[in-house]
Amino acid sequence: SSDLTQDPAVSVALGQTVRITCQGDSLRNYYASWYRQKPGQAPVLVMYGKYIRPSGIPDRFSGSSSRNTASLTITGAQADDEGDYYCHSRDTTENHVVFGGGTKVTVL
Amino acid sequence: QVRLVESGGTLVKPGGSLRLSCTASGFTFSDYYMSWIRQAPGKGLEWISHIPTSGNSIYYADSVKGRFTISRDNAKNSLTLQMSSLRAEDTAVYYCARERDCGHDCFYPYWYYDLWGRGTLVTVSS
Numbered sequence: 001s002s003d004l005t006q007d008p009a010v011s012v013a014l015g016q017t018v019r020i021t022c023q024g025d026s027l028r029n030y031y032a033s034w035y036r037q038k039p040g041q042a043p044v045l046v047m048y049g050k051y052i053r054p055s056g057i058p059d060r061f062s063g064s065s066s067r068n069t070a071s072l073t074i075t076g077a078q079a080d081d082e083g084d085y086y087c088h089s090r091d092t093t094e095n096h097v098v099f100g101g102g103t104k105v106t107v108l
Numbered sequence: 109q110v111r112l113v114e115s116g117g118t119l120v121k122p123g124g125s126l127r128l129s130c131t132a133s134g135f136t137f138s139d140y141y142m143s144w145i146r147q148a149p150g151k152g153l154e155w156i157s158h159i160p161t162s163g164n165s166i167y168y169a170d171s172v173k174g175r176f177t178i179s180r181d182n183a184k185n186s187l188t189l190q191m192s193s194l195r196a197e198d199t200a201v202y203y204c205a206r207e208r209d210c211g212h213d214c215f216y217p218y219w220y221y222d223l224w225g226r227g228t229l230v231t232v233s234s
Contacts, residue, residue, distance in 0.1 A: 029216065029217070030216060030217050030218055030219075031218035033221070035153075035221070037153075042224040042225065043203075044224075045220055045221060045222050048218060048220035048222075049218045049220070050216070050218075088153075088220070089219065090217075095167045097145075097158060099145075102152040
């Protein structure tokens with residue numbers, strides 16, 4: 001299967017915790033990567049592999065996974081965390097790249 | 109400075125052709141898989157194609173297979189996307205991105221794009 005499924009939108013109060021999920025068959029065997037995209041900008045990597053944060057990504061971002069679902073959690077959400085979040089992996093053949101449909105995160 | 113810069117996006121008529129380029133700098137281009145990824149207005153990310161370091165084992169999304177061709181020139185640090193038989197639904201910002209993976213002997217593989225260009229806009233319209 002090649003699909004990764006994300007909830008379209010989620011909101012979180014400033015300083016609270018929000019979890020974004022990504023479901024797909026390939027995630028049973030592969031880790032997902034996560035990107036944040038702000039309007040008019042290119043995506044930025046925020047998590048990859050076994051919950052690795054790139055340099056510059058704050059430690060309020062964490063990752064987890066269970067069965068066919070990968071999750072990205074923001075603990076203590078800040079206004080700057082707003083944006084569209086996409087998960088990414090490959091399909092079960094490993095030949096094609098797949099992205100989730102994206103989750104719009106709004107910080108209230 | 110490590111960066112990717114796309115160019116070539118413009119307005120083109122349906123059925124037309126266009127060639128996009130991505131120039132890499134600040135890193136050893138030939139060491140990395142590269143991808144083209146697009147984003148239609150108001151939509152999500154869609155992977156188009158990727159090419160390994162040597163240029164073989166190329167794969168395409170079904171939506172562009174047979175119409176788009178990816179290639180690379182490692183000597184010129186350049187990635188190219190040749191697009192033909194363009195359709196209105198090909199209208200999008202096209203990004204090139206550097207792909208990395210977990211390396212050899214991963215128990216659970218993973219892949220990630222750690223470097224993106226700013227994108228170039230392709231508009232297909234009469």
